Structures are given as C-alpha cells and as structure tokens.
Amino acid sequence: MEIENIEEAQVTAVSTEGSNSVAVEINEAAGIREFTAQELAKIEQHITWYSQDALKLKEEASRENTRCIYRVLPKQKEINGNLYKPSTVSIGPYHYGDSDLRANEEYKWRCLGSLLAKTQSVGETYKQYLKEIAQLEGQIRDCYSEEIDLDEFLEMIVRDGCFIIELFRTFGSHRPPEEPLTTMEWILPYVYRDFLLLENQLPFFVLETLFEITRMPADGDLPSLFVLALRFFQKAMRVPDEFIDRSASANLRPLHLLDLVRSSLIPADLVPPNSVRYPGTQVFPCVSKLRSAGIEIRPGQAESFLVVKVENRVIEMPSIAMNDFMKYLLFNCVAFEQCHKRITKHLSVYATFLHCLVNTDNDFDYLYERKVFYLGADAELTGFINKLGKDLLFDIDSCYLSKLFNDVNQFYRI
Structure with a gap:
C-alpha cells in the first residue's frame, strides 16, 4: 500500500514488561526518540545522583590537600597492635571519650585551670580562647581524614591544646615547675608517647595560635613553641642541645607534633636523589x-x-x-x-x-x-x-x- 503527501510517518511502538506498557513515539525520518515523562524523571534523578557524587569527589580532592591527621591503615593495625592507641590521654577527636582514658581528663582541666588562673578574668579569657579557635574551625576540621561529628569540638580543641602548651611551658622551658603541675611529672613518660601517635594529633597551627594568645608577661624570656616542644621531647629522644638548636634553625613547617619530631630527625642535606635514579634497586641480605x-x-x-x-x-x-x-x-x-x-x-x-x-x-x-x-x-x-x-x-x-x-x-x- 502506498502512502502519499506524508512528510513524516509516525509509528507507535508498544513495549510490554510484566503488566506495565510504555508508549514511545519514534520519528523515523529524523531518527529522534522522544522520551516519556516517566523516563525523563528517571534521567533527572540519575543526573542529580551523579552531580552529587561529582561534588563529593571534588570536595574529597580538595580535602586531600589539607588533611594530615589520619586513622592508621587497617593492615598496619593488624600487624602492630596497640602501638597507635593512646595509653594515658586522648588528643583530638579520634579517641575522645574512650572509656579507658576518661580518668585522666582531670589532668587536662588542671592544666587549663593553671593557665586561666594567671589571668584577671577566668571566664572571659576562656571565651576569648574559644572565639579565636572558632575562627579556625573549618581549617581544623579539614586537617582530619574523617568527618568529625562532635558537639564539643571547639571545647575539646582548646582544652587539649592548652594542656599540651602548659606541659611544654612547664617541662620544656628548663624552669622549675610551678604548683599545681609539679605533681604531674609522673605522667611525662606516657605522654611522650601519646603526644606522638598519628591518631592523637592537633594541627600545629592550633598550638601556635593558642601559644600566642595564652602568653603572659612573665613568658617574655620563653623560647618559641618550636623549641619548647623539642625540649619537652629531648629526654625521651636522647638528643643533645645542639640537635634542638640545629632543628630550630632549619625553618621547618610541621603539620603537627608527630611531624615536628619526624622532620627534626631528617638532616637538611639528606634528601632523595631527585635528579638521579637507580633502576633495578633491590634490598640486600641480612x-x-x-x-x-x-x-x-x-x-x-x-x-x-x-x-x-x-x-x-x-x-x-x-x-x-x-x-x-x-x-x-x-x-x-x-x-x-x-x-x-x-x-x-x-x-x-x-x-x-x-x-x-x-x-x-x-x-x-x-x-x-x-x-x-x-x-x-x-x-x-x-x-x-x-x-x-x-x-x-x-x-x-x-x-x-x-x-x-x-x-x-x-x-x-x-
């Protein structure tokens, strides 16, 4: 049968799956498939999903440039057991609230109280600390490899940071320790280790900020935070004063305390041979x-x-x-x-x-x-x-x- 004077032929195709029938019109001349409203809704839904995934990937890539405090890789935890878990105090969010560490939270409050007691207005000073750190909250959160869901996040950061700084000022300054911190000397061998655990870190810029805003007139002759920190660990590291002086002049930019100590161990001239490769390098016998x-x-x-x-x-x-x-x-x-x-x-x-x-x-x-x-x-x-x-x-x-x-x-x- 011939069909005349018809520029376009409309063909209706019916596809049946189960009890559902979907009508799809096909323009044979142009080869254009016209989607039904149901199909268009599904396409829009998929586009939304993919856009959200793409946004998450973009955010993840951005955080990759800022994160520096990680959960230890599971394969390493399997091999090395509890060498990554604090035994005395938690620092930062990853081990915050661990039941076996709660008893020692009093030492943090003691250090914070010792710091605030030197000020004229304890309450107002503490609020000022919180306000200063609140301005850095986004940057702080970006340093952690996991999203942190914690209502007391800022209070925890300030309390843990002041705890570290007071211990540095007390036991890293070569001054006689003041009351009430003299009774805390027993804790030092344990916090030496806990302060250098990867999962137990604060960003170094947080410590620098708190160090500056908690300065007192009597602190005028104190060395820098960098030097105080290395002096604090000096006994445990078994290094001479020359080591600390050399590290302090090396213009290091640590990401946290673990990175500070790690970087101090790497001499400036001990760099990989970037311009030279040794193809086929193998490890050697025992x-x-x-x-x-x-x-x-x-x-x-x-x-x-x-x-x-x-x-x-x-x-x-x-x-x-x-x-x-x-x-x-x-x-x-x-x-x-x-x-x-x-x-x-x-x-x-x-x-x-x-x-x-x-x-x-x-x-x-x-x-x-x-x-x-x-x-x-x-x-x-x-x-x-x-x-x-x-x-x-x-x-x-x-x-x-x-x-x-x-x-x-x-x-x-x-």
Whole structure:
C-alpha cells in the first residue's frame, strides 16, 4: 500500500514488561526518540545522583590537600597492635571519650585551670580562647581524614591544646615547675608517647595560635613553641642541645607534633636523589649473610640515626636507642608517611633498611654488641624490626638510601 503527501510517518511502538506498557513515539525520518515523562524523571534523578557524587569527589580532592591527621591503615593495625592507641590521654577527636582514658581528663582541666588562673578574668579569657579557635574551625576540621561529628569540638580543641602548651611551658622551658603541675611529672613518660601517635594529633597551627594568645608577661624570656616542644621531647629522644638548636634553625613547617619530631630527625642535606635514579634497586641480605661476604657493620657518628653510609665494604650506622619510646615513634612516623602523600618517606626507607638487616635474633645481637643498637636486647625487638618494615610503599629506585642499597649489593656479589 502506498502512502502519499506524508512528510513524516509516525509509528507507535508498544513495549510490554510484566503488566506495565510504555508508549514511545519514534520519528523515523529524523531518527529522534522522544522520551516519556516517566523516563525523563528517571534521567533527572540519575543526573542529580551523579552531580552529587561529582561534588563529593571534588570536595574529597580538595580535602586531600589539607588533611594530615589520619586513622592508621587497617593492615598496619593488624600487624602492630596497640602501638597507635593512646595509653594515658586522648588528643583530638579520634579517641575522645574512650572509656579507658576518661580518668585522666582531670589532668587536662588542671592544666587549663593553671593557665586561666594567671589571668584577671577566668571566664572571659576562656571565651576569648574559644572565639579565636572558632575562627579556625573549618581549617581544623579539614586537617582530619574523617568527618568529625562532635558537639564539643571547639571545647575539646582548646582544652587539649592548652594542656599540651602548659606541659611544654612547664617541662620544656628548663624552669622549675610551678604548683599545681609539679605533681604531674609522673605522667611525662606516657605522654611522650601519646603526644606522638598519628591518631592523637592537633594541627600545629592550633598550638601556635593558642601559644600566642595564652602568653603572659612573665613568658617574655620563653623560647618559641618550636623549641619548647623539642625540649619537652629531648629526654625521651636522647638528643643533645645542639640537635634542638640545629632543628630550630632549619625553618621547618610541621603539620603537627608527630611531624615536628619526624622532620627534626631528617638532616637538611639528606634528601632523595631527585635528579638521579637507580633502576633495578633491590634490598640486600641480612647481617649474617653480609658478614659471610666480608661486609662489616660499625657504629657511625652523625646528627641523625638516618644518616647511614657504606664505604670499602663497611656500613656505618649511627647508634639508635631501641626502647619503648623509639618503638612508638618509628611505627607512627612510618604510618604517617604511608598515609600522607606530600612528604618524603625517610622513616619508611630506614624501616625497610632495618628490616633487611635483621632477620634473626643473631642479627640483632650482632648490632647490639657493636653498639649500633642500645637500651634493648630482648628477643621481642627482632620481631618489632621485622614488623616495622613490612609491606611499606615507596620508590626504592629514588629513595635517600638507593645508592647505599646498590653499593651494598655490588659488594655482596663480588
């Protein structure tokens, strides 16, 4: 049958699925499909979903540039147990309210009270602290890798920050401690560790802000917050005054206290060879095998235990204290480097270096007898070193020990 004088033929197609029928008109001449109202509603819904997802991804990418305080990766927690959990005090939101830490909250209030008691108007001063920190709330929240849902967020930040600063002023200034803080000296070995846990941090700019707004006339001769903080940890780190002076002049910009101590351990000239790569770099055998190949390990002299050298079949390693503080510090520095993309991986590389050297108790004992390791000689430390360097990610071809890895392997093969 012929159809004349018709420019467009309309064909109605009926699609049936179950008991629902949908009519769709198709313009054969133009090839344009006209959607039904039901289909258009679904398309709009999907567009809304995708737009929201795209916005979330954009926000996530933006936060990636500001976050610096993380939850430790689950695989690391599986390996290393409680080395990331505070034992005495919580700092920041991640462990706020933990039942086993509540009893020690009184020490924070004691420090805050000691600080406020030096002012003329306690209530007004505390409100001023809150107002100053409230202006930074958005920046503070952006530093954490998780959304923080906490009504007392600002109060917690001020209380924890003032607690840290009062301890620094009291025990990091070389002044005799004042009442009522003299009775808190017993807590120091525990807070040394707790203040350097990755999940137990405040942004450093918060501490700087509180340090400035809580200054008193009598604080005129106090050193900077940077120096006070390093002096506070000096006894636990077992470093001389020269170390602190050198770190203070290095113009470091720490993200938090853990990053401050980590950065202070990295000499300015100990940078990865960005202009040089060593393709095919491999880790090397343990102490026992190196000794069998005539390669010796001796204690070296350097400003940091990270400065390892090899020359004429001799590896020189600065001594490192294998005590509880160092164990917590190394694990949390490595955890931070594995989470944070915008920093060097010096501690991760060093952890891998130790992991290569120490395979058995005999390997550890050799390094202990040579005084490379000190303050620890039990069998558990071999396991600690093996766990410390397990499954770490970094570019082995361009890390700060790439040349050493290659040189040692060459000596080993000869």
